[in-house]
Amino acid sequence: MDRDRRGRRRLNAPAPGKTWQWRAAGLVFAAAGLVASGAVVIAGPAVPAAAAPAAPATLTAVTAVSCVSASRCWAGAYDASGSAIIATADGGVTWSVQYATTRFDDIAGIDCTSAAHCLAIGYAAEDSGAAFLETADGGKIWSTHAAPKSLALAEAISCANGLDCWAVGLAGNRFDAAVARTTDGGGVWTPEPVPALETAMSSPFGISCASATVCLVTGEAALTTANGGKTWTRHAVPGGVPLGPVTCPSARDCYAVFDVTSAIPSHEQAYLYTSANGGVTWKDVLSAPSHVAGFGGISCPSTTTCVAVGGGYAPQAGGTDTLYGLSELTSTSGRHWAQSTVARAQDLFADSCVTRTRDCIAGGQARAAGVILKSANDGVTWTSEPLPKA
DSSP, X not given: OOBOTTSOBOOOOOOTTOOTTBOSOSSSOOOOOOSOOSOOXXXXXXXXXXXXXXXXXXXXXXXXXXXXXXXXXXXXXXXXSOEEEEEESSTTSSOEEEEEESSEEEEEEEEESSSSOEEXXXXXXXXXXXXXXXXXXXXXXXXXXXOOTTOOEEEEEEESSSSOEEEEEEOTTSSSEEEEEESSSSSSBEEOOOOOOOOBTTOOOEEEESSSSOEEXXXXXXXXXXXXXXXXXXXXXXXXXXXXXXXOSSSSOEEEEEEEOOSSGGGOEEXXXXXXXXXXXXXXXXXXXXXXXXXEEEEOSSSSOEEEEEEEEEOOTTSOOEEEEEEEEESSTTSOOEEEEETTOSEEEEEEEOTTSSOEEEEEEOSXXXXXXXXXXXXXXXXXXXXXXX
16 A cells, blocks of 8 residues: 555545546645535534543654644644644643544644634544544544545645634545535534646645635645635646645735655655735745755745745765755745754654744654654744653
């Protein structure tokens, strides 16, 4: 079975008549089109998590992060047996496991809108189906909610507020993309029809919703809605570059990353694009970055300041490159970027920067375990934070 850049199993297969030149979702899975027509509401019973889940022995990677303040953050992680949601209430000084499960191979995305409410989306283990995780009490209890059948494999989530959230993932054919939406904070999810969208094997789809009515989905093109999904408009991306993870700190300002992956880091390519009109047009703002193997995510505490995280490499004789984490910072709306390297990580998969502060948390992977990093200066420097232990 094939595995993605994060080491997770890929269950998608080419659609009839298709090749692997394109696939729906890179680091794992996707966002966008829908095969079914009409709204099918699927609201499975909420199942509370165990009150005191056992901490995984070793977290292999931290793949999703969401911070609501400089002190309160949540992150998704996995180990050899399943996945976990971990949390901090003191700015990363200490982390604890709030939820652990073998149902999901990974917590692929998480979005918290307050110190009480968070939604997470799980990358489901084989044949177990997608589902959403919700807490309304700061993580004391996590409940599961069924996803529409059209959303077979989940990837990412974006919440405009505490009620309106959108999620993206692969459709049942493991090739096309699917979108689901909730308007009650995560209890009931409905499939949302959007124009068909594909993306490259190396890059996931992305989604970011600046409000309950304004959303953007990225892939081989950009899909935008300004009326809560009633209609969508498709916009081409320069050079046909498929955009990946995306964030929109406002209805007009959007930032997206894209990778071309390879087994050899020096053969990989990474791109960073910006839009000043909500995803209608895009501009490449980080041409040919030096020794960047790829970007895992991007977070913007303001419309002008953003921090992208990923992995870099230092070429070595014999072809065994030295890998390290990195971040790229702009405080000029993407016109200029400054790179920082993180030797204590080999790759960074996600970050979350608190609005109107310089505080960021990033998650990733070191040689044998996951890593959580903290920055108090927009990613210029990073310090390691301790992960929970069994």
